[in-house]
Amino acid sequence: MSLNVRNYNNKEMLLFPACIGDYLPKGHFAKVIDDVVEHLDLNCLYKKVSSVGNPSYHPKMMLKILFYGYATSAFSSRKIAKELETDVAFIFLAGMQKPDFRTISDFRKNNAEELPKLFVQIVRLCEKLGLVGLGHISLDSTVIKANASKDKTYDEERLILEGQAINKKIKELLDSAQAIDDEEDKIFGPDLRGDEIPEELHSQEKRLEKIKEAKKKLKEESLKALNLTDPDATFQKQKSQITTGYRAEVAVDGKEQVIVACDCINEANDTKQLIPLIEQTAHNLPEISEREKVKVSADSGFSSIRNLKELESKIYIDAYIPDVKYQAQQRGNLTDEDSPFHKKHFVYNSEKDAYLCPNHRELTFGYRYIDERGRKLSRYSCHQCQDCKYLSRCTKSPKGRTIKVFDNVNLIYAMRQKLNTAHGKRIYSKRKVIPEPVFGNIKHNLRFREFLLRGLKKVRAEFTLMAIVHNIKKIAKYLRKLLLFKLPREDLIPLAVA
Ligand code: SF4
Structure with a gap:
């Protein structure tokens, strides 16, 4: 059948x-x-x-x-x-x-060092295919776990304790080896024994060497803690979680969420990344400098007076970056600025180079200095506080109130004013929908939640690989769309590259 x-x-x-x-x-x-x-x-x-x-x-x-x-x-x-x-x-x-x-x-x-060159080519290809609009670029970062166990992170105290424990272990191993040697001497005579060093001793000595190196690095780089598996990885805080890892940084174009600049750092915050990411974007897409005011948004982690000052020289950029306190206030949280005695309520008199406090008394200029973060500031003091009824509310110092005024702090206030307008609010509200889906794609869809490689240089290359793949996925999505509408696509990439 x-x-x-x-x-x-x-x-x-x-x-x-x-x-x-x-x-x-x-x-x-x-x-x-x-x-x-x-x-x-x-x-x-x-x-x-x-x-x-x-x-x-x-x-x-x-x-x-x-x-x-x-x-x-x-x-x-x-x-x-x-x-x-x-x-x-x-x-x-x-x-x-x-x-x-x-x-x-x-x-x-x-080929880790060559990947950024390929990334630039892919960004330019995306731009030629019309996937990059250069209208609004948004910056963001996310924490990605290092290929390192959290348990292997040591602070100085733990390194000392571990070093002492290993030294003790080495002494025990040597003592036990000596005891065996003495025993063999009795049996075979002193000339016939082999000086076999126990294998464990080698591994303990190697470990001690690692600990010494870690202690040296902690001291030289003024670090609080160090991971022995990946010494470049650092404690990174995201939301309420602490991870041993790196911060992956991106600049994303708003049109199709193409990554136009990327990097990876082992610092605890993003402040120093704003200008490098903007400059990398300008390098990858040189025509940006010919554009009329490209909007750039980033959260308060990227804000600093120094950054806002540097942005002044980049006339093609129209930035929307709140500072930490402004962002906290927008979320309904109280900050020290809510006090009527915060320095922002002190009025400056440029003729006298002095401030007038809420009780109409003068704070006169004292001196200028540079703080530990390299910021320039001036110090003003009031010498009439002793009989002021607000003294305990205004300052904890029994000597009276002093204020520190950072150079260019007006840039922060001007940024707040800009963000407070309807236009500013509308632009800034787009920030969330531009870079966040990118990290969603990388971490959720592509399941890249932990680096495979170790060391900052290799981790950077690995994240560049992810950024390349993300952008090629954008190209694929675009070509699929053309296929769906039966539009010609066969020669698109060669044409764009030509
Ligand atoms: S304590 Fe001094 S600075 Fe503060 S309100 Fe009184 S007079 Fe002004």
């Missing part, structure tokens, strides 16, 4: 062998990666290919499988090597070649 089924034979030979790519649907992400990488200038990678010995795998192929790996949450080189055996998209991108995991890992490690 014959079965009413379709003819099935999975061992049948094809008359005309198909291209592996034919097994992937049109518009598949692997095909977009293939297209994009084919049109990148990879000279920076080609220069590193050795002209002697066995031929290397083609950097183009290695890059494609690395990009596809990070786009499909196959971050480890072992996982990528495994996928090369079974996954059609990987097999297609590799052209059926099978580099082992060590080769993949070495390629990623050896």
Whole structure:
């Protein structure tokens, strides 16, 4: 009896062998990666290919499988090597070649410095495809866990205690080795024994060496704590959680959420990143400086008087960046500025270079100085506070009130005024919807929640890889849209690159 089924034979030979790519649907992400990488200038990678010995795998192929790996949450080189055996998209991108995991890992490690150059090319490709509007750029950061255990983070006290414990252990091991030697001397005579150092002693000595290095680094860099697994990782606070990790920084264009600048830092806040991210954006997309006032928004973590002062020289930027206290007030929290005796309620008299307090008494100029954070400020003091009925509310000092006035503090107040307008509120309200989906995509969709590599340099490269993959996903989404509306897309990338 014959079965009413379709003819099935999975061992049948094809008359005309198909291209592996034919097994992937049109518009598949692997095909977009293939297209994009084919049109990148990879000279920076080609220069590193050795002209002697066995031929290397083609950097183009290695890059494609690395990009596809990070786009499909196959971050480890072992996982990528495994996928090369079974996954059609990987097999297609590799052209059926099978580099082992060590080769993949070495390629990623050896080309870490080239990734930012490729990132720039991808950003420019996005711009040529019309995915970057340069109307509104928003800056943000997120904490990503380091490849390091929190338990391996040591402060100075813990390092000292650990060092003492190891020294004790080493002494015990040496004593026990000596006891064995003495025993063997009695049996074999002093000339016949071998000086076997117990293996554990080596590992304890290595550990002690690590602790000494960590103590030195803590002292030299004035750090409070240090992780022994990844010494570059630092304690990072996000919301109420403390993580041993890094801060991933991005500048995102508002049109299609393309990342136009990125970096990774091991500092505890974002203040020093505002200007570098803006300058990196201007480097990646030079036409920004010809634009009329590109809106830049960032949260209070990026605010400082120094930043606002530096932005004055970047005339193509129209910034919307609240300071910490303003942001707290907007959230309904009380700050010291809510006190009627806060210095912002003291009125300046430029002719006298003096301030008038709420009780109409004068604070005269004392001296100027630079604080520990390098900020310039002036100090003013009141010499008529003793009989003031507000003394206890105004100051804790029995000598009377003094105020410190930072240079250019007026820039903070001017920014507040701008943010308080309907226009300012509207622009700033867009900040949340521009960069946050980017981190949502990277951490949630791509499941990149922990770095695989260790050390700031490698971590930077790894995050650049993620930013590249995020942007290629944006290109893929755009091309899929064209496919949906049956618009021509085949020559789009070569045209954009040309
Ligand atoms: S304590 Fe001094 S500065 Fe404060 S309100 Fe009184 S007089 Fe003015």
